[in-house]
Amino acid sequence: MMNVNVTIRFLAxxxxxxxxxxCSKEAVVRQVEAVEPQPRDWNQFRGPDRNGIAxxxxxxxxxxxxxxxPIWKVAAGPGFSSPAYARNRIYNxxxxxxxxxxxxxxxxxxxxxxRTNVGSEMQEMMGDGPRxxxxxxxxxxxxxxxxxxxxxxxxxxxxxxxxxxxxxxFQSATPRxxxxxxxxxDGDLVLFEVGGQVETVDEKRTFHTNIAAFDKLTGEKRWxxxxxxxxxxxxxPLVTTIDSVRQYIFATSRKLISFxxxxxxxxxxxxxxxxxxxxxxxxxxxxFVSSSTDQGCKLVEVTSDADSMRVTDLWANRVLRNxxxxxxxxxxxxxxxxxxxxxxxxxxxxxHTWVKRGYGxxxxxxxxxxxxxxxxxxxxxxxxLSPEGFExxxxxxxxxGKSWTPPVIADGKIYLRNxxxxxxxxxx
Amino acid sequence: xxxxxxxxxxKRKIGFKSDLVLVVSAILFxxxxxxxxxxxxxxxxxKNQAAHxxxxxxxxxxxIKMSGVYxxxxxxxxxxxxxxxxxxxxxxxxxxxQSLTTCFDGEKVWWINPLYGKTDAVPIPAPDDxxxxxxxxxxxxxxNHKEIGATAELAGQLELxxxxxxxxxxxxxxxxxxxxxxxxxxxxxxxxxxxxYDFGRRGDLEMFFDDYRDVEGIKMPFLIEQExxxxxxxxxxxxxxxxxxxxxxxxxxxxSEVKEPEDKTQ
Numbered sequence: 048m049m050n051v052n053v054t055i056r057f058l059a060x061x062x063x064x065x066x067x068x069x070c071s072k073e074a075v076v077r078q079v080e081a082v083e084p085q086p087r088d089w090n091q092f093r094g095p096d097r098n099g100i101a102x103x104x105x106x107x108x109x110x111x112x113x114x115x116x117p118i119w120k121v122a123a124g125p126g127f128s129s130p131a132y133a134r135n136r137i138y139n140x141x142x143x144x145x146x147x148x149x150x151x152x153x154x155x156x157x158x159x160x161x162r163t164n165v166g167s168e169m170q171e172m173m174g175d176g177p178r179x180x181x182x183x184x185x186x187x188x189x190x191x192x193x194x195x196x197x198x199x200x201x202x203x204x205x206x207x208x209x210x211x212x213x214x215x216x217f218q219s220a221t222p223r224x225x226x227x228x229x230x231x232x233d234g235d236l237v238l239f240e241v242g243g244q245v246e247t248v249d250e251k252r253t254f255h256t257n258i259a260a261f262d263k264l265t266g267e268k269r270w271x272x273x274x275x276x277x278x279x280x281x282x283x284p285l286v287t288t289i290d291s292v293r294q295y296i297f298a299t300s301r302k303l304i305s306f307x308x309x310x311x312x313x314x315x316x317x318x319x320x321x322x323x324x325x326x327x328x329x330x331x332x333x334x335f336v337s338s339s340t341d342q343g344c345k346l347v348e349v350t351s352d353a354d355s356m357r358v359t360d361l362w363a364n365r366v367l368r369n370x371x372x373x374x375x376x377x378x379x380x381x382x383x384x385x386x387x388x389x390x391x392x393x394x395x396x397x398x399h400t401w402v403k404r405g406y407g408x409x410x411x412x413x414x415x416x417x418x419x420x421x422x423x424x425x426x427x428x429x430x431x432l433s434p435e436g437f438e439x440x441x442x443x444x445x446x447x448g449k450s451w452t453p454p455v456i457a458d459g460k461i462y463l464r465n466x467x468x469x470x471x472x473x474x475x
Numbered sequence: 476x477x478x479x480x481x482x483x484x485x486k487r488k489i490g491f492k493s494d495l496v497l498v499v500s501a502i503l504f505x506x507x508x509x510x511x512x513x514x515x516x517x518x519x520x521x522k523n524q525a526a527h528x529x530x531x532x533x534x535x536x537x538x539i540k541m542s543g544v545y546x547x548x549x550x551x552x553x554x555x556x557x558x559x560x561x562x563x564x565x566x567x568x569x570x571x572x573q574s575l576t577t578c579f580d581g582e583k584v585w586w587i588n589p590l591y592g593k594t595d596a597v598p599i600p601a602p603d604d605x606x607x608x609x610x611x612x613x614x615x616x617x618x619n620h621k622e623i624g625a626t627a628e629l630a631g632q633l634e635l636x637x638x639x640x641x642x643x644x645x646x647x648x649x650x651x652x653x654x655x656x657x658x659x660x661x662x663x664x665x666x667x668x669x670x671x672y673d674f675g676r677r678g679d680l681e682m683f684f685d686d687y688r689d690v691e692g693i694k695m696p697f698l699i700e701q702e703x704x705x706x707x708x709x710x711x712x713x714x715x716x717x718x719x720x721x722x723x724x725x726x727x728x729x730x731s732e733v734k735e736p737e738d739k740t741q
Contacts, residue, residue, distance in 0.1 A: 172571045172572075173548060173571070321705075339704065339705035340704065340705070341678055341679055341704065370705045386702050386705060386706075386707055387700065388702075401636070401637075402636040404683065404700065407546070407549055407707060407709065408549060423549035423707075424546075424549060424551070449548070449549040449550060450549070
């Protein structure tokens with residue numbers, strides 16, 4: 048009888064252990080799966096798909112003649128970071144009292160819910176404060192401070208879950224304007240260009256950089272790739288799947304490099320120097336990459352055969368020279384700022400179909416089949432989306448002063464910021 | 476696997492017949508441009524001068540004082556430009572929160588440029604001195620190209636962003652090429668493509684001229700945009716005064732105070 052009881056207890060414990068193991072495994076799997084942003088979220092740099100397009104947002108066009116209705120305005124503090132929105136919270140990076148912060152705000156009032164210090168303030172002649180945009184993934188927010196502190200922060204209460212210092216891991220020197228790139232989360236990875244050391248021998252400087260992927264739950268380094276020469280670039284990576292191969296595409300200071308999920312280099316390709324803007328995915332397997340230098344921009348195509356991928360230039364010219372403002376792609380055409388000229392470019396020919404000046408070095412996004420533009424001096428513009436020509440449908444002065452941060456649209460509101468303040472407008 | 480593409484075009488052998496075809500084609504092309512434009516260089520320049528108020532009126536202009544808002548790095552600030560024949564030039568403005576002066580005193584170009592680490596007036600170092608040497612020219616290079624040792628040709632008529640323009644190509648004495656684009660209807664200058672220097676780097680320059688207004692019979696642009704490399708500069712002109720008194724003193728390079736060595740013998 049005793050043996051029967053022992054056997055039953057043993058079996059029960061075995062079943063319980065198996066059940067617990069299954070649950071915990073399921074929980075882990077659930078945790079590391081990519082957390083899809085909810086409709087009408089804008090959870091990272093350039094939106095849910097990192098393409099500058101807000102799907103699912105609708106609004107009246109044109110806007111009222113007097114402009115949009117302001118909901119709130121806050122003195123956010125210096126910084127160029129773009130806001131990010133998810134789960135009814137807006138997350139923003141800024142600096143204050145010589146430190147940089149990630150803060151969570153109430154999107155209805157602008158009231159600050161929490162703030163977390165992410166390092167020292169970048170003080171720089173173009174403007175102080177952080178450049179990188181936070182990325183929200185589930186209940187975590189990933190934030191990169193200007194001096195290379197990388198943080199995984201609890202989205203609910205601002206508690207730091209883990210952090211790494213790029214200087215310690217990669218001997219990364221802080222770039223002249225700080226670390227500007229915005230982290231990419233995919234699957235169980237969070238990845239970005241992490242920089243590297245600057246070696247000086249006989250007054251000759253050699254720049255190194257690294258691209259690294261971290262476990263998004265623990266901060267443990269999963270893989271990294273060393274690139275010499277190459278200085279830490281401000282461009283943010285792109286994720287896509289080409290011919291069933293998931294890949295992360297980085298525009299470094301020297302070349303476009305694509306990595307598989309395990310860190311394998313899938314392909315690389317030379318690009319113009321000085322790329323700041325993010326690469327743009329075109330029709331699934333083409334990539335537009337652009338620099339404001341006289342070398343300009345190019346469109347490349349990625350194709351694959353049985354065991355390799357290859358890249359070819361489709362065209363290269365100076366028609367759309369992005370500085371810090373990234374272009375967007377829609378239905379056969381690129382829209383973006385060529386330095387201080389808004390242009391539309393036919394991707395088949397590489398030629399522009401129209402040009403509009405007057406917005407300085409503005410930024411743009413797309414929503415509701417319209418272009419939404421902010422001029423570099425804070426004029427917010429609603430424009431038609433057409434390769435035939437540009438028409439300014441609505442415009443009003445939404446901000447004052449240097450406005451280099453692109454607009455963000457989420458859940459019926461538009462968020463803007465300059466070097467001092469952040470404003471929220473209601474979309475009609 | 477890495478694939479780097481060879482972008483070079485395959486070499487071709489060009490024979491005598493091919494050369495002849497190319498030459499004839501080029502002649503026909505140039506002839507067609509001449510026919511299409513319907514104007515010679517001299518005719519275009521004459522109409523351009525007339526559109527801007529006439530050469531006689533322009534030659535009567537001895538000084539220009541222009542002021543307004545100058546934006547660089549998206550930061551607006553006040554600016555003033557003084558010009559006086561022959562080529563005396565001074566440009567006071569702000570850049571990244573710093574006050575700058577660039578000037579030609581009749582002999583040399585000098586500046587006060589804290590962005591180069593100095594707050595005293597000093598001669599502008601090469602190659603950046605080229606910019607002020609170019610900017611100082613009182614008369615447009617299209618009009619007086621012969622006087623300054625430049626050459627000009629009518630390179631054709633073309634469409635620029637929906638606007639029909641004449642392209643007047645000027646080669647300066649140092650071989651720098653500038654393209655001056657003249658609207659085919661108004662005959663006003665609308666755009667220029669040339670070169671510049673910025674922090675010792677040479678790059679392409681593009682200028683746009685808009686918002687023409689009448690200033691004592693002279694048509695002058697009140698909105699001027701410059702683009703070079705990743706830079707954007709905007710002149711929003713608020714006031715232009717012609718033939719006002721401008722003393723030569725303002726062009727003279729200030730002499731830095733030289734401190735006498737401290738006498739430590741006492």
